Amino acid sequence: MNRSAHIVAALKQQLHNFATGQSRHTHCWVIVEKSTPHLVARRRTTPILLAAGNSVLSQIFSEYAHCLDTGIWPSFDSDSLLPSEAFTPVTFEPWMALPPTSANPLNYEPTPEHSDA
Numbered sequence: 001m002n003r004s005a006h007i008v009a010a011l012k013q014q015l016h017n018f019a020t021g022q023s024r025h026t027h028c029w030v031i032v033e034k035s036t037p038h039l040v041a042r043r044r045t046t047p048i049l050l051a052a053g054n055s056v057l058s059q060i061f062s063e064y065a066h067c068l069d070t071g072i073w074p075s076f077d078s079d080s081l082l083p084s085e086a087f088t089p090v091t092f093e094p095w096m097a098l099p100p101t102s103a104n105p106l107n108y109e110p111t112p113e114h115s116d117a
Contacts, residue, residue, distance in 0.1 A: 011057055027044070
């Protein structure tokens, strides 16, 4: 399972419900190992996981509709020719944050200039 599985589940559920007129409130996965012994796992979304997927999906649709309305689309990089602005900075994402433990011996804390806050 990947980090966006709940969003894909929410989308598939919405598409299914719209196409069939049914009202399903869960999503199931069958997961099979690629290598021997090819174990099988069955997983079902919890209401809170699906609600989180629907929330993100709603935001995605809203942003997409805004782009359609305005004709302004996000870009990957700046069009600036200035060396200091020509590269997009990369830093830790919130999900990458490490607690100050042996896993984070440097006790990294993002500075305001390197955070999205």
